[in-house]
Amino acid sequence: MTKFIIRRLLSLIPTMFVIVTLSFFLIRFAPGGPFSAEKKVPAQVLQNLMKKYHMDESLGRQYLRYFGEILRGDLGPSFRYKDMTVNALIKQSMPNSMLLGTLSLALAVALGIAVGIVSALKQNKWQDYTAMSLAVVGISVPLFVIGPLLQLVFAMQLKWLPTSGWITDRAGLKTLIMPVITLSFPYFAYIARMSRASILEVLRSDYVRTARAKGLKESTVIGKHVLKGALLPIVSYLGPAFSGIITGSIVVETIFLVPGVGKIFVQSALNRDYTLIMGEVIVYSLILIVMNFVVDIVYGFLDPRIAYK
Amino acid sequence: MKKIFFILFALIAVMGISAQDFVIGNGDEIQSLDPAHMQGVPEQKVFLALGEGLVVNDPKTCHAVPGIAESWKASADGSVYTFKLRKSTWSDGVPVTAQTFVDSWLRNLDPDTASEYAYLIGIVVKGANDYNTWAPDKAKSDADNAAAKAAAKAAVGVKALDDYTFQVTMVGPVAFALDMFAHQIFAPQPLHVIAKVGDQWTKPENYVSNGAFVLKEYKQQQYLLAVKNPKYWDAKNVKLASVKFLPINDVKTEYNMLKNKELDWATTVPNDLLDEVKLRSDYQVAPATISYYYIFNMTKKPFDDVRVRKALAMAIDKKAIVDKITKGGQLATNALVPPMEGYTPPKGNAYNPEQAKKLLADAGFPGGKGFPAVTVIYNTNENHKKIAEFVQEQWKTVLGIDVQLQNLEWKTFLDTRSGTHDFQITRAGWQADYLDPDSYLNMFVKDGGNNDGKYDNPKYDALIKQEASMMGGAARNKVMQQAETLLVETDQHIIPFYYYVSQNLIDLKKWNGWYNNTLDTHPWKFISKK
Numbered sequence: 141m142t143k144f145i146i147r148r149l150l151s152l153i154p155t156m157f158v159i160v161t162l163s164f165f166l167i168r169f170a171p172g173g174p175f176s177a178e179k180k181v182p183a184q185v186l187q188n189l190m191k192k193y194h195m196d197e198s199l200g201r202q203y204l205r206y207f208g209e210i211l212r213g214d215l216g217p218s219f220r221y222k223d224m225t226v227n228a229l230i231k232q233s234m235p236n237s238m239l240l241g242t243l244s245l246a247l248a249v250a251l252g253i254a255v256g257i258v259s260a261l262k263q264n265k266w267q268d269y270t271a272m273s274l275a276v277v278g279i280s281v282p283l284f285v286i287g288p289l290l291q292l293v294f295a296m297q298l299k300w301l302p303t304s305g306w307i308t309d310r311a312g313l314k315t316l317i318m319p320v321i322t323l324s325f326p327y328f329a330y331i332a333r334m335s336r337a338s339i340l341e342v343l344r345s346d347y348v349r350t351a352r353a354k355g356l357k358e359s360t361v362i363g364k365h366v367l368k369g370a371l372l373p374i375v376s377y378l379g380p381a382f383s384g385i386i387t388g389s390i391v392v393e394t395i396f397l398v399p400g401v402g403k404i405f406v407q408s409a410l411n412r413d414y415t416l417i418m419g420e421v422i423v424y425s426l427i428l429i430v431m432n433f434v435v436d437i438v439y440g441f442l443d444p445r446i447a448y449k
Numbered sequence: 450m451k452k453i454f455f456i457l458f459a460l461i462a463v464m465g466i467s468a469q470d471f472v473i474g475n476g477d478e479i480q481s482l483d484p485a486h487m488q489g490v491p492e493q494k495v496f497l498a499l500g501e502g503l504v505v506n507d508p509k510t511c512h513a514v515p516g517i518a519e520s521w522k523a524s525a526d527g528s529v530y531t532f533k534l535r536k537s538t539w540s541d542g543v544p545v546t547a548q549t550f551v552d553s554w555l556r557n558l559d560p561d562t563a564s565e566y567a568y569l570i571g572i573v574v575k576g577a578n579d580y581n582t583w584a585p586d587k588a589k590s591d592a593d594n595a596a597a598k599a600a601a602k603a604a605v606g607v608k609a610l611d612d613y614t615f616q617v618t619m620v621g622p623v624a625f626a627l628d629m630f631a632h633q634i635f636a637p638q639p640l641h642v643i644a645k646v647g648d649q650w651t652k653p654e655n656y657v658s659n660g661a662f663v664l665k666e667y668k669q670q671q672y673l674l675a676v677k678n679p680k681y682w683d684a685k686n687v688k689l690a691s692v693k694f695l696p697i698n699d700v701k702t703e704y705n706m707l708k709n710k711e712l713d714w715a716t717t718v719p720n721d722l723l724d725e726v727k728l729r730s731d732y733q734v735a736p737a738t739i740s741y742y743y744i745f746n747m748t749k750k751p752f753d754d755v756r757v758r759k760a761l762a763m764a765i766d767k768k769a770i771v772d773k774i775t776k777g778g779q780l781a782t783n784a785l786v787p788p789m790e791g792y793t794p795p796k797g798n799a800y801n802p803e804q805a806k807k808l809l810a811d812a813g814f815p816g817g818k819g820f821p822a823v824t825v826i827y828n829t830n831e832n833h834k835k836i837a838e839f840v841q842e843q844w845k846t847v848l849g850i851d852v853q854l855q856n857l858e859w860k861t862f863l864d865t866r867s868g869t870h871d872f873q874i875t876r877a878g879w880q881a882d883y884l885d886p887d888s889y890l891n892m893f894v895k896d897g898g899n900n901d902g903k904y905d906n907p908k909y910d911a912l913i914k915q916e917a918s919m920m921g922g923a924a925r926n927k928v929m930q931q932a933e934t935l936l937v938e939t940d941q942h943i944i945p946f947y948y949y950v951s952q953n954l955i956d957l958k959k960w961n962g963w964y965n966n967t968l969d970t971h972p973w974k975f976i977s978k979k
Binding site: 170171172173176177178179180181182183184185187188189191192220221222223224229232233288291292295296299302303304305306308309394395396397399400403404410411412 | 478480481482483486488560561563564565567568571578581582583584651652668669670671672695696697698699701702705706708709711858859860861863864865867868878882898899
């Protein structure tokens with residue numbers, strides 16, 4: 141097991157190297173640059189700007205310089221937010237997205253699995269149809285419809301919640317409610333459908349029949365035997381889902397004014413804020429890789445057929 | 450004792466109620482708190498709270514009224530301004546002197562600062578452009594280069610005659626300079642703090658300012674809170690206790706917040722809800738000095754033929770565009786420069802389908818036959834798209850020609866239009882940096898950095914050169930009008946569509962001191978609750 145972990149950790153290095161290198165050169169191919177603007181600055185001033193950010197050097201040198209800096213943990217200054225470094229920008233927005241994402245995913249998992257169990261046990265009954273209709277809505281209705289709809293009902297009509305904002309505002313924790321619900325909705329729907337399907341499959345398997353034949357209580361059969369097997373696909377889905385959800389959602393963050401990392405990510409691409417894009421890519425890929433790694437380990441505990449030797 | 454507590458408590462309660470706290474939806478997150486790098490509208494709104502230059506814009510007329518300068522005098526030929534400064538301080542108590550202005554302007558101009566807006570100083574102040582664009586000569590030694598740079602710096606026309614007298618020597622009798630000095634690039638900067646902490650001076654804990662407000666808290670992406678500056682020279686006339694700037698990109702969220710009274714001022718309005726918004730009593734609309742137009746690329750066939758350009762221009766019904774598409778009260782026009790004090794733009798070539806058909810036939814494309822493939826580019830935006838589709842339709846029905854439309858993401862669009870110039874017809878918009886026709890017209894001189902369509906007419910260049918060295922007045926306006934006539938009428942280099950309007954949502958029954966004006970600039974020190 142230890143050997144496996146070390147090997148996986150080591151394989152992180154070449155993966156990250158490829159990601160950093162590829163994205164560094166890819167973003168430079170996009171037309172325009174951080175300093176292209178409607179009102180052009182005089183040529184000499186532009187050159188001075190380029191020099192300030194070392195963009196007057198050859199691409200190769202810039203790459204080496206950048207690589208040296210990230211090895212020291214320095215993601216550089218932001219091209220757009222001139223008073224901020226990329227480290228500071230990510231450090232202040234990442235926790236907000238993580239909080240929002242973790243809560244949303246927790247809600248989605250709890251509700252999704254619960255609904256999945258009910259649907260599977262009451263297959264083709266009204267409970268099943270209601271739950272699965274809801275799931276279809278969750279998958280097919282986009283966030284930018286659900287978000288404003290919630291806003292309209294709970295903030296504008298009922299006035300229970302503030303339209304937007306974040307927990308540090310006067311409205312406090314209440315600001316979390318709508319973004320969490322919105323963000324969790326599609327994940328909830330996906331998990332519900334997935335767990336229903338996989339529970340149905342497991343319910344028909346021989347070892348469940350054996351468990352029932354042994355005269356075990358239904359709750360024990362479901363809790364101990366069915367779920368353990370049925371949750372495997374969900375666990376493998378959770379890795380990428382978690383890294384996706386905590387790295388922010390531009391839609392939810394924009395609608396509810398959440399100071400998260402998703403909005404910055406998209407805007408940095410539009411602004412050609414090279415250092416910020418790179419910083420986000422690095423953090424995002426690290427999270428993704430680490431999450432997949434964690435999922436592999438958890439798998440080992442859940443599925444007795446898998447052994448890391 | 451109980452009584453005293455009660456009175457104190459009542460006092461606090463009353464103060465709490467009468468506290469004038471203001472919340473504004475400020476669009477994009479600001480890029481910097483350093484006036485040398487403040488570029489956009491959101492930054493300007495923050496600057497209006499925190500900083501103050503020699504003059505400020507009058508909230509009604511936009512003309513210069515005293516700021517840190519108490520009074521000023523222009524020399525007889527209009528080329529030297531002498532400002533008498535009032536005794537004022539930074540929020541940390543350090544005095545703002547004439548030398549502060551000298552050093553701040555020089556810092557902005559310093560090539561190493563690489564300030565994006567320093568060229569505005571270069572337009573008006575003698576020697577400023579040379580210093581701003583100074584570059585080391587690689588053939589010379591470092592010492593020689595340093596000396597050359599110092600000489601360029603010393604040649605800039607700014608001088609502190611004494612602690613409170615500041616003198617500016619202009620490039621000539623620049624008619625619009627005084628109003629321009631309200632811009633943040635001409636504001637003083639706390640050089641004593643910059644000397645101590647360097648780049649870190651824009652951090653909230655280090656930030657000192659000289660305006661009506663000081664920076665209390667800044668949470669990037671959440672809010673910027675400015676509170677009243679007790680050390681401000683005119684503090685007794687500042688009524689607002691605080692201004693909170695919220696960065697909001699989502700127009701609908703901003704509108705909802707305003708409706709829910711979470712905002713006092715929304716700086717954008719949702720276009721698709723305009724019919725509803727226009728009925729609101731807090732809807733403010735005013736003509737703005739921004740123009741919307743298409744540019745022909747003069748180096749591409751068939752647009753090297755003026756008859757083709759005129760035909761395309763005359764085939765478009767601009768009135769229909771503002772009535773049916775933009776709908777916000779924009780003013781249709783056939784000229785580029787918006788009407789300004791003393792300046793009447795030329796009439797241009799009006800909508801005339803018959804004439805358009807005839808011109809196109811004369812150019813060798815009767816009924817549009819044989820007209821080459823043409824693409825119009827615009828930056829991705831719902832309004833630009835609707836307008837382009839309308840134009841496409843009109844050219845089809847009036848002239849019988851088919852054009853393609855292509856939307857491009859903003860930076861790609863800029864690169865295509867201004868970088869590679871690889872376009873035939875492009876959408877464009879321009880906002881005046883200073884209230885003078887020159888701000889529009891100087892774009893189109895042959896080597897102008899913003900001459901995206903490669904307009905090249907020596908007569909035009911000569912007129913612009915002449916106008917730049919004249920005293921403000923009727924004679925100068927006439928020269929500029931001649932130049933514009935060449936641009937939009939005789940040569941038809943561009944197709945003007947309309948002048949923008951500024952649209953805001955703020956309840957003027959509740960707030961005093963906010964006025965609709967052409968620059969859409971609203972200094973905070975004048976605003977108060979009724």
